[in-house]
Amino acid sequence: MYSASNYLCSAKFLSAMLIGLQDLTFEFGARVIVENATWHIHPGERIGLIGYNGTGKSTLLKVLVGEYLPSKGTVEKGRDTTIGYLHQDLLSFDTNDSILEVAMGAFERVKQLEKEIEKLGKELEETSDEKLLIVYTDKLHELEVLGGYNIHHKTEEVLQGLGFENEHLLRPYKEFSGGWRMRVLLAKMILQQPDVLLLDEPTNHLDLPSIEWLEKYLQHYQGSVVIVSHDKYFLNRMVNKIVELYQQELHIYTGDYEFYEKEKQIRIELQQRAYENQKDYIRQQERFIERFKAKASKAAAAQSAMKRLDKIERIEQVEIERPNIRINFQVDKQPGRVICELKHITKSFGDIKIVENAHAEINRGDKIALIGANGKGKSTLLRIIAGTEKYEGERNWGHNVEESFYAQHQLEALNVNNTILEEMKECGSNKTELELRSLLGCFLFSGDDSDKKIKVLSGGEKARVALAKVIVSRSNFLLLDEPTNHLDMHSVELLAESLNKYEGSYLLVSHDRFFISKTANKIWEIVDHEVKEFKGTYTEWVEWKKRMEERKRTLAKEESKSAETPAPKPVTSNKQPATASQPQPINTNKKELQRLQKQFQGVEDQVAQLNQKKEQAELDLASPDSYKNPAQFAQLEKDYKTVQQQLTVAVKQYEELFEKIMELEK
Ligand SMILES: Nc1ncnc2c1ncn2[C@@H]1O[C@H](COP(=O)(O)OP(=O)(O)OP(=O)(O)O)[C@@H](O)[C@H]1O
Ligand SMILES: [Mg+2]
Numbered sequence: 001m002y003s004a005s006n007y008l009c010s011a012k013f014l015s016a017m018l019i020g021l022q023d024l025t026f027e028f029g030a031r032v033i034v035e036n037a038t039w040h041i042h043p044g045e046r047i048g049l050i051g052y053n054g055t056g057k058s059t060l061l062k063v064l065v066g067e068y069l070p071s072k073g074t075v076e077k078g079r080d081t082t083i084g085y086l087h088q089d090l091l092s093f094d095t096n097d098s099i100l101e102v103a104m105g106a107f108e109r110v111k112q113l114e115k116e117i118e119k120l121g122k123e124l125e126e127t128s129d130e131k132l133l134i135v136y137t138d139k140l141h142e143l144e145v146l147g148g149y150n151i152h153h154k155t156e157e158v159l160q161g162l163g164f165e166n167e168h169l170l171r172p173y174k175e176f177s178g179g180w181r182m183r184v185l186l187a188k189m190i191l192q193q194p195d196v197l198l199l200d201e202p203t204n205h206l207d208l209p210s211i212e213w214l215e216k217y218l219q220h221y222q223g224s225v226v227i228v229s230h231d232k233y234f235l236n237r238m239v240n241k242i243v244e245l246y247q248q249e250l251h252i253y254t255g256d257y258e259f260y261e262k263e264k265q266i267r268i269e270l271q272q273r274a275y276e277n278q279k280d281y282i283r284q285q286e287r288f289i290e291r292f293k294a295k296a297s298k299a300a301a302a303q304s305a306m307k308r309l310d311k312i313e314r315i316e317q318v319e320i321e322r323p324n325i326r327i328n329f330q331v332d333k334q335p336g337r338v339i340c341e342l343k344h345i346t347k348s349f350g351d352i353k354i355v356e357n358a359h360a361e362i363n364r365g366d367k368i369a370l371i372g373a374n375g376k377g378k379s380t381l382l383r384i385i386a387g388t389e390k391y392e393g394e395r396n397w398g399h400n401v402e403e404s405f406y407a408q409h410q411l412e413a414l415n416v417n418n419t420i421l422e423e424m425k426e427c428g429s430n431k432t433e434l435e436l437r438s439l440l441g442c443f444l445f446s447g448d449d450s451d452k453k454i455k456v457l458s459g460g461e462k463a464r465v466a467l468a469k470v471i472v473s474r475s476n477f478l479l480l481d482e483p484t485n486h487l488d489m490h491s492v493e494l495l496a497e498s499l500n501k502y503e504g505s506y507l508l509v510s511h512d513r514f515f516i517s518k519t520a521n522k523i524w525e526i527v528d529h530e531v532k533e534f535k536g537t538y539t540e541w542v543e544w545k546k547r548m549e550e551r552k553r554t555l556a557k558e559e560s561k562s563a564e565t566p567a568p569k570p571v572t573s574n575k576q577p578a579t580a581s582q583p584q585p586i587n588t589n590k591k592e593l594q595r596l597q598k599q600f601q602g603v604e605d606q607v608a609q610l611n612q613k614k615e616q617a618e619l620d621l622a623s624p625d626s627y628k629n630p631a632q633f634a635q636l637e638k639d640y641k642t643v644q645q646q647l648t649v650a651v652k653q654y655e656e657l658f659e660k661i662m663e664l665e666k
Helices: 004-014 057-064 099-126 130-145 148-161 178-192 208-220 232-238 257-292 296-311 378-386 420-425 433-442 447-451 459-472 489-501 513-519 538-564 587-622 630-665
Strands: 019-028 031-041 046-050 072-077 083-086 196-200 224-228 241-246 249-253 338-349 352-363 367-371 392-397 403-406 477-481 505-509 522-527 530-534
Touching: 019 057, 031 057, 031 072, 031 249, 046 057, 046 232, 046 257, 057 196, 057 224, 083 178, 099 130, 099 148, 099 178, 130 148, 148 178, 178 208, 208 232, 224 232, 232 257, 241 257, 249 257, 257 296, 338 378, 352 378, 352 505, 352 522, 352 530, 367 378, 367 513, 378 403, 378 477, 378 505, 403 459, 420 433, 420 447, 420 459, 433 447, 433 459, 459 489, 489 513, 513 538, 530 538, 538 587, 538 630, 587 630
Parallel strands: 046 224, 046 241, 083 196, 196 224, 367 505, 367 522, 403 477, 477 505
Antiparallel strands: 019 031, 019 072, 241 249, 338 352, 338 392, 522 530
């Protein structure tokens, strides 16, 4: 029967708190990070912890997991609550252990049990102590309950789910890039299945496909999640509650990021109105007191008005505090037309090929975004250009080019034992200390802040130091690898603005769609180990990609249609980009256009034939007879691969021709 006590119990369970802060104050020396904060995390909550750079979000997570102790108040934690914590500074963890071992760290208890069981087993070989035997069987039972016999397999499965190939599982963790390390640590957490996940800026290290993967995973995650992030889009999809750390207080909003933005505006307006109303009231009372305090008949009333005024809790005027960094990229010298030329560049890491015989040119005025998935070699290409990575081929600098490189792990490259000022001095500009301090002021390190050690800086603060180092060089060409990582949204906007004003050229890598669309006039991609250039903005590139996808789909449809008919006809006219009704190109291009169209027809025919061949090969492979003879099967498989390769080449050619024709028809 469903009793009242049952109900109470489940209601209690629903409102149970997993972990929380009660009247908590935390400070670093004289700097208060948070004051009298109360915040409880309940089961099933998905919380976005937000705030400008340096407000103390990472610190707060460290307080929650017990890495830091509060100066006042308490951290409360359910007796059985388990926590998974992903540190903002991923690269601070480094090890020679294989990624399989790192992920298997999730099973600490199982590993400990295994050791204990082994030890007990040995002891039992020598004695037949009954008590020892009971302990031994208990431990065996616990191991079984924990699924201990299965951990190897489970770990492999999760890592493979996250995109790791089987043969990589035994490679050392330290050989992997940020994005992949992040996945290993995530795999560990998934295997631990904690009640609360605390993720400090998880998207900083991920490319778009991995962010999408993480989104899907988190959407199905049963436990509670706290995410620190500056990615508006990600937050909107992931959370249903926002906790903002602002002016040393926690402000709670029960909604997603969009709700927070609207609600915050309303709260600001309300506070401003309340402030103005109170100001009017105080002014009126003060006038009353002024007028009547000397008048005997009204003196008592004036007195009590004065007391009332003293007691009033003053509403503060709304002052919006924002970290307005002032970034001003300047150029010392004008370079020639060509900034940098890459010829026949080839680069591989072992058997992983990055680029092969690649060519590219960067010209004055180019503002290029290099985009693409993790592991395609974006950072490697940047390092090749910067000269910090070995390569085969030619890299030629243009006249008067002065480059400056903001590397992906720039933050980790800062010397943590330096103060900010020392770090700036070491980067070799001829600036005086006064000049450097004033530059640091633009990056919001005023007065004593410049003497802070790098090791205590927040992620965003370190990013600001690294940017200041780029700026001090006054270079005319910048190589920027993930410059928006760790920066809060407001600072990202300011950085985009200043890059727009910058007179030099740059090549940047970023996964931030907003930022790329604001800063690039060309898009580079590494496709088939070559550098592909698109002359246009990111928005134009996205539209172009969409068009190409549609083309491909139409083509595939047409091909399957034509394959159904006994004698496949060559391309139908609606697939051709040029139709009679379309405006004709100017004379000079006409011949070229005709030539291309002819070529286009030919390639289309070829694609149609190859598609047919491929279908036949698929049929042959699927036939049960083919399995009977291994040699025949191997041959069929080989044929299939060949035709597939030929088709890829033909489709690529088809797309290129199509683009050229479109270009000429403009
Ligand atoms: N050990 C420390 N000693 C002194 N100050 C510190 C220490 N650790 C952090 N701070 C300072 O405390 C402030 C909060 O740092 P924290 O890393 O929590 O910020 P954050 O909100 O996570 O910022 P970001 O968005 O940039 O990651 C920063 O100004 C930082 O410089
Ligand atoms: Mg932080």
